[in-house]
Amino acid sequence: MKKHNFSAGPCILPQEVLQQASAAVLNFNDDNLSLIEISHRSKPFVAVMDKAIALVKELLNVPEGYSVLFLQGGASMEFLMVPLNLMKVDGKAAYTNTGAWAKKAIAEAKSLGEVAVVGDSSDTNYNYIPKGYEIPSDVDYFHCTSNNTIYGTQMKKFPLSPSLMVCDMSSDIFSRKIEVSKFDIIYAGAQKNMGPAGTTLVIVKNEILGNNGREIPTMLNYNTHISKESMFNTPPVFPIYVSMLTLQWLKDLGGVEAIEKINQEKADLLYGEIDRNPLFEGTAAKEDRSNMNVCFLLTDSSKEEAFNNMWNEAGISGVKGHRSVGGYRASMYNAMAIESVQVLVDVMKKLEQN
């Protein structure tokens, strides 16, 4: 039975990507060798890395002067690398606190310098995106999180930073158009819209680096990885390969512009039902609702068992809400077909009719 996989991440990937990845584990490049048993410096894998970088540049229209890196350690490692590479000694940065991950990013930056939290929605369990804040002009950089997976909120607009602009786009990169030129560093764990867990995408403007007067450990210095084109040491071969396949799938589908429309249709379909159906209510402020992660509650908790049985029987998986919000969370990343969202909506309608 086909599963409708609403997991928050690691999450659904395109079926054809899974098939190509599965085949490459047995025989890559028709060489009778597995993708995962050849040298990362072999021509076939260097071609994979080059193509992955080129696809990121093409899909996001990355301007000249930026480097595209595939690193390790997830967004959590970037929480450290960003201040290490950008914050001056005795420096200062501005952050918005929009969720559990933003909070961790702030904590890491605080260990290196002063942090001004300029927007904070922790008072209402992060159910909205702070707006209208001012970013002090004397900060080394401003940091925000574009989409908050746990709480289902998403920045629809980005503020103008008087300084450098850094964004954690782990859970919505490649889901909508962004103007890379307005950012200085964008980073994202792969395991939402880009590929499997195990690699981190970093897009960084070269000229901003090397100016903060810190001694940066080799592996945590973006310039190390820029100078070696993400091959300073052995890269995570399989996650990068599957990311490349997923980006190629996105390109074939029409790129970010095409997927943005589809993602909007999916969001409209599910939020429409949440707003229409008296048995459900959304948890995030309407204007800040994420098109990736839809958080909702049952208005009548006595229906919980019935609802759980119904979506389970419909082949739906991964809709249990995060413990810090409760209820349900339907994550609808790029690879999710609108037909799967319709299956969930049909279950919600059926619950109402029963």
Place this chain on the structure above:
Amino acid sequence: MKKHNFSAGPCILPQEVLQQASAAVLNFNDDNLSLIEISHRSKPFVAVMDKAIALVKELLNVPEGYSVLFLQGGASMEFLMVPLNLMKVDGKAAYTNTGAWAKKAIAEAKSLGEVAVVGDSSDTNYNYIPKGYEIPSDVDYFHCTSNNTIYGTQMKKFPLSPSLMVCDMSSDIFSRKIEVSKFDIIYAGAQKNMGPAGTTLVIVKNEILGNNGREIPTMLNYNTHISKESMFNTPPVFPIYVSMLTLQWLKDLGGVEAIEKINQEKADLLYGEIDRNPLFEGTAAKEDRSNMNVCFLLTDSSKEEAFNNMWNEAGISGVKGHRSVGGYRASMYNAMAIESVQVLVDVMKKLEQN
């Protein structure tokens, strides 16, 4: 045509492991979901992580009081994490300089404190393992590299450290018996005997941590990962899964004791031919020869083209030597069958006969 894969790493993995991994990318755990599209906190993946840790403990006979971690960033990240976690402020460590990777480990430690290089074979392009050195008693730890992939040397014995004992075993872990109790930290990139690139195994004695008076960034603190059982953030799911399969394969084969014998037979076969055949010579000091990476040269460079054509025609791949040594390097990790080594030896004999 079957390939005989002598790659130095990423390198040969057992064929049955590749088949299981390929299948899991399509359908894992009979759930009709791919291994790489489910939550790392789902029961099936938590079971994978638990089993991988249990297999490491069983295969290496890890004593109580040690933690087994699956991290990211490769040995290169451990070059930083080891001094950060063990070296006191204004502290000191002792290192042996036995190759390019040891040199990088030393450089990283030097950025945090004083390093005494107690053994150094750089004077002869690292073709031997230094011995008979004294480790100062006032160091915070001693660090060595058990096997030097590029130069084909291997420590056959480990010195007694008056302080903590740390070893980079990236290229020979699980290939021979080791007494874990004699070490305080063992680390290894997965991509030789354990699995694909993308995860790093760390075995650490719990009681040695938290005592060096440094503020350690969250992701670089071993205690972070110990307290969250390697799930502080999303782990590299696929590399850990394939590592688990490879360790299970090793266990089924008889464990480390069984593979050590097989590895010795493979080494005896190839080194025997190098020493017998006047067309070849080994580059490493005989007593320090690695059972994993066999480096050798042609004594008559006019035979180079003929030899290259012959091994190529025999289906051999990955035997080109590293640029810093030249000649040839045959890496014979656990998954390599002795039959493949015999194919190489036969080619060497045939070259002599022609």
